[in-house]
Amino acid sequence: MRALGNWAIREWGQLAYPTGLFWASIVGLLKSLTRASLRGKEITKQIYECAVMSLPVIAFSLGIVSLMSVLEFSWHMKVVLKQDALVPGFSLILTIREVAPVVTAMLLASRVGASISAEMGVMKITEQLDQLKLLAVSEVDYLLIPRWIGCIVANVTLTLISIAIAGIVTVFIAARWMGYQPAEFYNSLLLFTTGHDLEGALLKALCFGTLIPFVSASYGLRCAQGSQGVGDAATQAVARSSLLIIISDLLINSIWWMP
Amino acid sequence: MLELKSITKKFANKVVLNSVNLRLQRSQILFVLGRSGVGKSVLLKTIVGLIPQDRGEVWINGEKTDPLNEEKMVTVRQKCGLVFQMPALLDSLTLQENLEFGLEGNQKSGLRKYLDWVQLSEGVLSRYPSEVSFGTQKKVSVVRTLLREPQFILFDEPTTGLDPVSREVTNQMIRNVVKESETGCVVVSHDIQSAIELANSIMLLDEGRVVFEGTPEAFRNSDQGLIRSFCKGMVVLDA
């Protein structure tokens, strides 16, 4: 019991540093907005790196996942209820609420999170971070804020694209194998899905898109010496981001959709 | 004047600097010698507050620095520049962007002259750090500091890993900056030859302490064991 308590306290303590970075970034962002000094070039580059480069793998994964979920649901429903009329609607609401935001964020965490922490880790061990200090440039302004904006933009657009892809795949399967007309399908969809669901998905995208850069940066910026240190930082960044994505997913679900 | 008063620094119970004192006037060159791992780089980093000391004080022009106050350290770092042992260029920027990074408009005027001093052509500046040699990176990192025209410059092994020609160029650059801008220089080095040629005074660190401080002549004529073996290295280098 005590060991469990200690563990919980230690894990909680791990969050202090990324949270500090988060507040520093909010302050930095407000300051640079008032000075109109955001680094446009750097931000564009980060958006490109995060969103465009991750698009193929995320589109592919989401297509496959929604295909599987429709077929799987359909099989179960046929066994139990002898019909699968509601399946496309069920499947899509699951995608919007859960699969699209979480799978997108997980893939982004493993791609972008690892790269953020490794890049910052290398900058730390090659004294580039020290050099930033000497040049009186804050690492939060220069490194973190562009990556944060990049991750948010990437995660929101990729989540929306994922939903769209899942929708198309579902329509296709419904029309091809379940004998739906697209219009009919659309009506069955509206039975279950509301704007509230879509807003929830966006909320998740915002939250996960914030979580990934700050958790990853917190490991990169505190990276230990040597290539081992950089490797550990990247591993930790992905593991922690993924864990926190799942925990915050649970929290958002319980606030957003519970009666 | 740059002054350190009994600086002490421990890392996990290992005393790296043990009550180190140092004084440097402007237009003076102080060479700091010592075996690898003795704490020379740590010493330079404590001066600019990148590593806060455990005990002791750093005074620059009669003002005591406070390494825990980042805002005040900004002005300290403007007065006292540090050129790292490794070039530490930002690798997402070109050499030109590295030089101009965080610089104010009027500080760019000296660029030509400083590139001349380290014998770099402007053509190379459009490249990225990974596309040029170590020596070029090192020269760029020197120019980056020179552009800010600090009153004191700390060089961490500026000639280590360079060919003899670049070494001579670097030494000449140090002479120039002292002569033209009355800059005070602390040079950490393993290069006894350069130390004896350039230095106004030489300081030898061993096991966290200053074991010798004096003029190059006194250094050469000393009969301390460690100094003798340092100078023997020089003779071998000469041969």
Ligand SMILES: Nc1ncnc2c1ncn2[C@@H]1O[C@H](COP(=O)(O)OP(=O)(O)O)[C@@H](O)[C@H]1O
């Ligand atoms: N950030 C740090 N954390 C822990 N130990 C350090 C740190 N920086 C330097 N050291 C240790 O301090 C000692 C002196 O290092 P350094 O100043 O780099 O030596 P050198 O004289 O070769 O420049 C070494 O033993 C090194 O391991």
Ligand SMILES: [Mg+2]
């Ligand atoms: Mg060193």
